[in-house]
Amino acid sequence: QKEVEQDPGPLSVPEGAIVSLNCTYSNSAFQYFMWYRQYSRKGPELLMYTYSSGNKEDGRFTAQVDKSSKYISLFIRDSQPSDSATYLCATNTNAGKSTFGDGTTLTVKP
Amino acid sequence: EAGVAQSPRYKIIEKRQSVAFWCNPISGHATLYWYQQILGQGPKLLIQFQNNGVVDDSQLPKDRFSAERLKGVDSTLKIQPAKLEDSAVYLCASSRDSNQPQHFGDGTRLSIL
Numbered sequence: 597q598k599e600v601e602q603d604p605g606p607l608s609v610p611e612g613a614i615v616s617l618n619c620t621y622s623n624s625a626f627q628y629f630m631w632y633r634q635y636s637r638k639g640p641e642l643l644m645y646t647y648s649s650g651n652k653e654d655g656r657f658t659a660q661v662d663k664s665s666k667y668i669s670l671f672i673r674d675s676q677p678s679d680s681a682t683y684l685c686a687t688n689t690n691a692g693k694s695t696f697g698d699g700t701t702l703t704v705k706p
Numbered sequence: 707e708a709g710v711a712q713s714p715r716y717k718i719i720e721k722r723q724s725v726a727f728w729c730n731p732i733s734g735h736a737t738l739y740w741y742q743q744i745l746g747q748g749p750k751l752l753i754q755f756q757n758n759g760v761v762d763d764s765q766l767p768k769d770r771f772s773a774e775r776l777k778g779v780d781s782t783l784k785i786q787p788a789k790l791e792d793s794a795v796y797l798c799a800s801s802r803d804s805n806q807p808q809h810f811g812d813g814t815r816l817s818i819l
Contacts, residue, residue, distance in 0.1 A: 602748075628805060639710070639797055639810035640749065684748050692737060692804025693762055696748030 599623050602685050602697030611706050615672040619685035619697050622666065626687035626695070629661050631670045634682045634699065643683075644670065675704045708732065710811035712798050718817045724786035727814045731779070731800030737761075738775055739808060740783050741797040749797055755781065756804060785816075793818045 602619045609615055617631075628647045632640035644659035646652045652659045660669040668685055682699040711730040719725050731738050736757050741749035752771065754762040757778040766773070770789070775781040785792055795815050799808040 600748075630807065632810075637812070637815075639799075639812045642807050642809065645807045686748075688805060690805055691761070692754065692801070692806075694739070694749075694751060694808065696750070698746065698748045 597622065598697075599626075600685060600687055600695050600697045603700055604698065605700035606703065607700060608703045608705065609675055611675060611677060611704055613675050613704070615670075615675050615679070615702060615704075617670040617672075617683050617685070617700050617702070619668045620666055621668070621687050621695075623687070623689075623695075624666075625689045627690055628688035629659070629668050630686040630688070630694075631657075631659055631668075632684040632686060632696075633679075634684060636681075640684055672702075675702075677704050677706050680704050710798055710800055710809055712796075712811035712814055714814055715812065716815050716817075718819065719788055720819050721790055722787040724784065725788055725816065726782055726784045727796050727798075727816075729781045729783070729798030729811060731781070731798070732809055735800035735802055735809075736778070737801045737804045737806070737808075738781050739799040739801075740773055740781070741799065743795045743797055743813070745794075752783070754804075761804065788816075788818050790818050792816060 631644040658671040685697040738755045740752045743749045755775040795813040797813040799810045
């Protein structure tokens with residue numbers, strides 16, 4: 597079993613929809629939680645970074661962490677075609693060792 | 707702020723040949739990471755440096771892979787000899803410190819024939 601499991605997708609939604617992306621993790625040593633966006637032939641780009649349970653909002657993006665359930669989510673409001681990409685969840689230990697999910701590919705159709 | 711620079715962007719070699727990748731992290735970032743990303747998967751950590759010392763290389767196939775970070779700035783990752791299963795994108799990332807967000811380069815796409 598992988599330490600970080602991500603809903604595999606792919607996901608296809610109409611423009612303007614609310615998107616929910618989800619991951620679970622198994623290691624209680626994971627203290628920091630990230631969401632990255634990766635466009636084709638590009639490196640991952642950091643979207644959200646948090647270390648506590650609860651919600652963190654940045655524009656149209658909201659990251660949600662539930663440490664008791666070991667569950668992390670990313671919500672995208674008013675999705676745009678430019679949001680079409682692969683989304684990666686990742687977790688860090690205090691020592692900075694990162695573990696990534698395998699990504700969910702999102703397509704937002706105009 | 708300039709991002710993480712990697713070169714080359716693409717490399718095609720035959721199996722059993724050797725190859726090297728170069729990474730220049732963001733200025734002032736103490737921690738540098740090399741990842742392997744196979745198509746359809748998330749990045750897998752190969753090695754983590756803190757300044758010029760190795761913090762974690764537990765997933766580095768040391769019989770064929772090597773990495774160094776001289777003077778705590780630039781880094782090189784080498785594969786010798788390459789195998790077909792090494793076909794992947796090799797990503798470099800850096801962060802201010804080990805528990806800070808990582809910033810990625812665009813990677814080197816390696817194809818083994």
